[in-house]
Amino acid sequence: MLRKVLFDDGNHQWVFLGRDPSKPESVIDTNEYLIINGDKAMMLDPGGSEIFPTVLSEVSKVIDVRKIESYLCSHQDPDIMSSLPLWMALSPDARIHVSWLWGKFIAHFGNSYVNRFSEIPDEGKTIRLGDQDLQLVPAHYCHSSGNFNLYDPKAKILFSGDIGSALLPGGHPTFVEDFDSHIQFMESFHVRWLPSNEAKDRWVRRVRKLDIKMICPQHGAVFKDENVGKFLSWLENLEVGKTKE
Numbered sequence: 001m002l003r004k005v006l007f008d009d010g011n012h013q014w015v016f017l018g019r020d021p022s023k024p025e026s027v028i029d030t031n032e033y034l035i036i037n038g039d040k041a042m043m044l045d046p047g048g049s050e051i052f053p054t055v056l057s058e059v060s061k062v063i064d065v066r067k068i069e070s071y072l073c074s075h076q077d078p079d080i081m082s083s084l085p086l087w088m089a090l091s092p093d094a095r096i097h098v099s100w101l102w103g104k105f106i107a108h109f110g111n112s113y114v115n116r117f118s119e120i121p122d123e124g125k126t127i128r129l130g131d132q133d134l135q136l137v138p139a140h141y142c143h144s145s146g147n148f149n150l151y152d153p154k155a156k157i158l159f160s161g162d163i164g165s166a167l168l169p170g171g172h173p174t175f176v177e178d179f180d181s182h183i184q185f186m187e188s189f190h191v192r193w194l195p196s197n198e199a200k201d202r203w204v205r206r207v208r209k210l211d212i213k214m215i216c217p218q219h220g221a222v223f224k225d226e227n228v229g230k231f232l233s234w235l236e237n238l239e240v241g242k243t244k245e
């Protein structure tokens with residue numbers, strides 16, 4: 001599995017995990033992100049149960065998993081969080097940040113950690129990890145109806161969940177290298193999975209107000225520097241919510 005440090009100022013760190021070569025062919029490739037601040041850590045979209053052993057092994061090389069004090073589930077899909085019962089067995093005191101829309105649905109994966117949910121209101125909120133504030137940014141209907149991104153003003157990183165996702169061939173590097181040739185891997189994903197042009201345009205307007213150096217999606221490659229603006233302009237001009245029937 002690819003593990004790459006995206007940001008590190010000595011106290012505050014972002015770690016990318018992805019491209020699991022041992023995952024079954026039947027499951028979509030996913031990226032997991034770990035934010036570490038001092039001796040606290042948070043996982044963003046911890047992933048599905050199929051890849052849990054690999055992700056756990058990689059995370060364990062970086063931190064003691066008992067230091068994970070919270071998880072963000074950007075939305076309710078199984079590839080986001082079907083591993084949660086397994087993670088919660090290792091870090092039973094951790095909190096799970098998730099849209100208020102999904103708590104009672106996610107509880108069907110296993111009810112034992114429902115009291116650890118910290119439900120996010122539609123307008124989002126600011127949470128704290130160690131000495132750093134992190135913003136939960138609304139991204140509703142992109143694609144899920146209760147959906148959040150996470151913005152880190154120190155690292156200038158936006159974790160964007162399924163927005164910006166690409167279905168890449170195996171072995172692709174962490175970052176988008178040539179934006180124009182990357183479009184073929186993400187266009188159909190956005191057209192089919194994002195249901196609303198209005199919601200998509202509202203999201204672009206919202207994130208343009210943030211100072212962003214990297215956009216980190218849950219599938220595919222990370223957009224860095226000039227590719228951040230290229231991605232936002234591309235998405236702004238894309239018509240989504242279409243099927244071929």
Ligand SMILES: [Fe+2]
Nearest residue numbers: 075077143162
């Ligand atoms: Fe999803």
Ligand SMILES: [Fe+2]
Nearest residue numbers: 077079162218
């Ligand atoms: Fe996803």
